Amino acid sequence: RSAPQTAAPATAILRQKFRHIYATVDRQVNLMEAARNLDRVIVHLDMDMFFAAVEQRDDPSLADKPMAVGSQSMLSTANYVARKFGVRSAMPGYIGLKLCPELVIVRPNFEKYAQVSTQVREILAQYDPHFTAASLDEAYLDLTRHMRQVVPDGVSSADVVREIRGKIQAATQLTASAGIAPNGMLAKICSDLNKPNGQYHLPGDLEQLKSFVAKLPVRKVSGIGKVTERMLNGLGIVTCEDMFAHRYDLFQLFSPISFDFFLRVSLGAGSSRYEEAVKADAVATPTAAFGFGFAVPDNDRKSISVERTFREINTPTALLAKCEELCHKLAADVNSCKLRGRTVTVKLKMVDFRMFTRAASSQRYI
DNA sequence: GCGGATCAC
DNA sequence: TATGGTGATCCGC
Numbered sequence: 001r002s003a004p005q006t007a008a009p010a011t012a013i014l015r016q017k018f019r020h021i022y023a024t025v026d027r028q029v030n031l032m033e034a035a036r037n038l039d040r041v042i043v044h045l046d047m048d049m050f051f052a053a054v055e056q057r058d059d060p061s062l063a064d065k066p067m068a069v070g071s072q073s074m075l076s077t078a079n080y081v082a083r084k085f086g087v088r089s090a091m092p093g094y095i096g097l098k099l100c101p102e103l104v105i106v107r108p109n110f111e112k113y114a115q116v117s118t119q120v121r122e123i124l125a126q127y128d129p130h131f132t133a134a135s136l137d138e139a140y141l142d143l144t145r146h147m148r149q150v151v152p153d154g155v156s157s158a159d160v161v162r163e164i165r166g167k168i169q170a171a172t173q174l175t176a177s178a179g180i181a182p183n184g185m186l187a188k189i190c191s192d193l194n195k196p197n198g199q200y201h202l203p204g205d206l207e208q209l210k211s212f213v214a215k216l217p218v219r220k221v222s223g224i225g226k227v228t229e230r231m232l233n234g235l236g237i238v239t240c241e242d243m244f245a246h247r248y249d250l251f252q253l254f255s256p257i258s259f260d261f262f263l264r265v266s267l268g269a270g271s272s273r274y275e276e277a278v279k280a281d282a283v284a285t286p287t288a289a290f291g292f293g294f295a296v297p298d299n300d301r302k303s304i305s306v307e308r309t310f311r312e313i314n315t316p317t318a319l320l321a322k323c324e325e326l327c328h329k330l331a332a333d334v335n336s337c338k339l340r341g342r343t344v345t346v347k348l349k350m351v352d353f354r355m356f357t358r359a360a361s362s363q364r365y366i
Numbered sequence: 367g368c369g370g371a372t373c374a375c
Numbered sequence: 376t377a378t379g380g381t382g383a384t385c386c387g388c
Contacts, residue, residue: 074379076375089375092378135375225373255386303382311376343367353378359368
C-alpha cells in the first residue's frame with residue numbers, strides 16, 4: 001500500500017504561506033522606514049484644562065476650590081484641585097460630587113471658549129498659516145518652514161514654542177502645553193509629558209526616536225482606545241516595542257488598514273489615518289458653531305446630527321413628539337449650514353444603554 | 367449601503 | 376435621581 005501523499009505537500013504549502021507573510025511584512029517595514037522624514041518640526045499645542053481655566057480666570061474665587069465644567073450628568077473638564085480628589089473629565093457630575101462633596105460644577109459657556117480659541121488661533125497663524133485646529137483647545141503646527149526661513153541661527157524650535165506659549169498667556173492669561181516631534185502622532189504624545197504649562201521636545205534623531213517609542217505604551221497613541229488596548233494586551237502587546245515584535249501576528253489577525261496603522265505606531269512613523277492626513281489638506285477654514293455645540297470646520301463635513309438623552313419614554317405618541325422635536329432642530333442646523341444629505345439615520349438608545357440605528361438612503365438630496 | 371463598534375474631544 | 380453630544384472611520388455583511 002502507498003502512504004497518503006497529503007502530509008508533505010501540506011507543510012510545503014504552509015511553509016510557502018509563512019514565507020509570503022514574512023516577505024510582505026518586511027517589505028512594508030522597509031517602505032515605511034525609507035519614507036520616514038525626521039526633518040519636519042511638528043508641534044501639538046494643547047490648552048491646559050481649557051474650559052475650567054477660562055472659568056477660573058473670569059472668577060478667581062474658583063481657583064482654590066475643586067471645580068469642574070459640565071453638568072450633573074457629565075463633566076467635561078476639572079481643575080487640578082478637583083483632580084486631586086479623582087474627579088476626571090467624561091465623568092458624570094454626581095460621581096464627581098460623591099468623590100468630592102465640595103466640588104463646584106460650572107455650566108459650560110461655549111461662546112466664550114470659542115472666542116478665546118479664536119485669540120489663540122490668531123497667534124498660531126503667525127507661525128504656521130496652515131495650522132490645523134483639532135478642537136477648540138488643540139492644534140497642530142508645522143514649524144518646518146518657520147525654522148528654516150524666519151528664525152535666526154541659534155534659535156531652537158523649543159525657543160519658538162516657548163515664545164508661542166508666552167504670547168498665548170499674554171493674550172489670554174491662560175497656559176498651554178506643547179509637544180515638538182518629527183510627526184503629529186509623537187508631538188501629541190509629547191504635549192502630555194510636561195503638562196500643565198510645559199513642553200517636551202523629541203528631536204528628529206532616529207536613535208532618540210527609537211528609544212522613546214520602544215517603551216511607549218500603545219494606549220498613549222491617539223486612535224488606540226480602551227477596547228483596542230485590551231485586544232492588544234491579550235496578544236502580549238503593551239508597548240510599541242511589543243507591537244513591533246508581534247508584527248507578523250498583527251498582519252494575520254487584522255485588516256490591511258488596521259495593520260498599516262499598527263505598523264506605523266510601532267515604528268513611531270506617524271499615522272496616515274489621523275493627523276498626517278489632517279495636516280496634508282490643512283486650510284484655514286471658517287467654522288460654524290450652532291446651538292451649544294462645538295465649532296466644527298464645515299468645508300468637508302460628511303454628516304450632521306442631533307441627539308438627546310432623556311428619561312424613559314415608552315408611548316408611541318411621546319416618542320414621535322420627541323422625534324419631531326429633534327427633526328426641527330436638525331432641519332434648522334442643516335439649513336444654517338446650507339447642507340443637504342442623501343441618507344437619514346435614526347438612532348435609538350434604550351434605558352439599559354443598548355443602541356440601535358436604522359438608516360435609509362434616497363436618490364435625491366434632502 | 368447598512369448596522370454595529372470604536373474613538374477623540 | 377442620575378453616565379453627553381457631534382463627527383469620523385472601520386468591519387463584516
